[in-house]
Amino acid sequence: MIQIKRFKSTDSDFDSCLDKLLAFENAQDDAVDVTVASILADIRSRKDAALIEYTNRFDRLAIQSAKDLELTQDQLQHSLATLPDAERTALQQAAERVRSYHEKQPLSSWQYTDADGTLLGQKVTALDRVGLYVPGGKASYPSSVLMNAIPAKVAGVQELIMVVPTPDGERNNMVLAAAAISKVDRVFTIGGAQAIGALAYGTETVPPVDKIVGPGNAYVAAAKRRVFGIVGIDMVAGPSEILVICDGKTDPDWIAMDLFSQAEHDELAQSILLSPDAEFLNQVAQSIDRQLAAMPRHSVIRASLENRGALIQVQDLDEACAIANKIAPEHLELSVEQPEKWADKIRHAGAIFLGRNACEALGDYCAGPNHVLPTSRTARFSSPLGVYDFQKRSSLIQVSQQGAEKLGKIASILANGEGLQAHAKSAEYRYIKHR
């Protein structure tokens, strides 16, 4: 029997139990950080020479020349061509749907002229060059390549550079095929903090980028934190989470499997179910017990559900939505009748899956929206990865003679009020003859 926590929202200690359940400190490891700092400094000063040394050491390779760290477009196309038909087609279909959704996202420039002839606007441009980190080994997911690369290309990023380590020379064909499909411009077989350093500072071989996105291990995360400011970075993600709200009328096996699909990611992943139907919670608990053994990743699922999972009985769906807003989950399934009605009550969630058919797995791969989503309650203030993360804005200000006088007078008063007299004079020069 799996030991998954059971609460009722009416328990006197419910609030503190919920806080404890959600508590997760992304503790930074000082030893990791010290190592990362020294690798970054070394890459910054010795560039390719250091990059080759670290790559040979950590990935157990014997590269002689930095140009051997780059894969050609022919190699990427070969990976795509040699993929089993079903996988190639599925990747292409997923890419097409992801592209189609993201094409609704680009921001546009705008401008207007006000009554006094002042032109104001916002100019939107794409980032020039972006780096995409893809982990090697078991956490190497082709779907992540699509989800990170496609929004960048839709935004109009001119050069998208992927880095992916190949420990012991082992390449993931499906990942390289995904890079081909999403039109990644260049791929280097490097990883770890040394790859982040190469992308941030540039080496003789790897050009410096403006922003780095993509998941990675603790070393990669620490390196991204350290280069932030020199380049942009995406969020440093915490463990993945799902919150399911169910009215008790969905097949309990479906809901159990949805909880599994999150739990199988890793032992820190979090799966929580809210339902007003106590008997349904029992049925899901039984289904979990019944289905667990058959899952290839059953030990990860068990650890995740026992450590961080919960089945919570709520008073009604209104209360469930209020709790969801407090949790601000990465993924929220509304497995209920009239899901759109309840979605209106949700203010904080990375992605909202409406209705019994919309399981999270569809969103992870191919529904269209991005699967890079805010974790650890950060949906209170942040958004899914999107095209907008690869665009930025510049304000536009053009001032007529009439506007210069009108605006100048306001600016002069406020600047003098702040003790910034050069600001005041600079404004006044535009409408007062000074000599």
Add this chain to the structure above:
Amino acid sequence: MIQIKRFKSTDSDFDSCLDKLLAFENAQDDAVDVTVASILADIRSRKDAALIEYTNRFDRLAIQSAKDLELTQDQLQHSLATLPDAERTALQQAAERVRSYHEKQPLSSWQYTDADGTLLGQKVTALDRVGLYVPGGKASYPSSVLMNAIPAKVAGVQELIMVVPTPDGERNNMVLAAAAISKVDRVFTIGGAQAIGALAYGTETVPPVDKIVGPGNAYVAAAKRRVFGIVGIDMVAGPSEILVICDGKTDPDWIAMDLFSQAEHDELAQSILLSPDAEFLNQVAQSIDRQLAAMPRHSVIRASLENRGALIQVQDLDEACAIANKIAPEHLELSVEQPEKWADKIRHAGAIFLGRNACEALGDYCAGPNHVLPTSRTARFSSPLGVYDFQKRSSLIQVSQQGAEKLGKIASILANGEGLQAHAKSAEYRYIKHR
């Protein structure tokens, strides 16, 4: 004579001179960080009690009860009412223009249904509660209150909480008036790392917020970096910068004063002028010498221009734009004929001021666009503060029966390819009868 650097873009060592000029490492002070960490931990555990202690100690006050840390709306309105008429009117006019510009910015929700009945969308919501840090003392700028508070209120933030320290009990009337005008909901007279901690974790008196914005000293910046993830933060800004591109036909006194207006902020501020006209650069240098002594902040201006300023002779305006894209300045003035033609060549800048009338000071106070802009070359990947910084997106996914089968088949293949069998099964349950 002021010693401001002079370069030509044709100098053999120009690239390295430019790199050196731009180099600025926002070095973090370890001692500051250790102090900040302990203050944050103390606020988190002892809440109001710790907040009162630190406030009394650092601001030399004798507060007994946490409720004495809050200003009432009546107090804010009193500050507004007692302001000299000219200042009150200027603040109100500036606020009106800033509001009007920012009302063009809000993101909207959208959704669509594709051919197989799958509904996809993006739901946009405002942040619930935001904290606005305002420095005390000499760096306390009412214009900053407008620029940070108005976008938050336009976004629909329900509760905007301002914190501003009052060292020795001294309040800045104009800052409080700006808070009244921009409809800040609550104001606490606290500052430093203790204020950031109170906003991030909440105390008995100060409610926890979802994001913290606004400028501050090294302690505030270190505290914001530490609470990032628990709450959102805006960028940690570097010194302010202006780049002026001039064809040589603007009054040299105007350009000199524009360079002063940036330099007077602080000794690390950076003012750079690019022109193809060597004689014009001489005239600006002479104007700087002639005008400097009369400026109240002449010693700050001198230090800034001598340490970090430069007058650079370029070959033509095309080259000037290329250099501007490399610098990616916070503020860019295009003091040229047909500025819109040259603006088209600019890819990276926080704000672009077009034409001889559009001096930066107008943008700082009242043109309309935000004066919180990306510094230190971060305009390559980031944007002015805006309404969008107080909104976030949630993806929407609803799947028809037909869509469940179509999407489920793709997801199942890809999930199995990634070794995530629970994902595959969760998708398959929606279209394959499993018992």
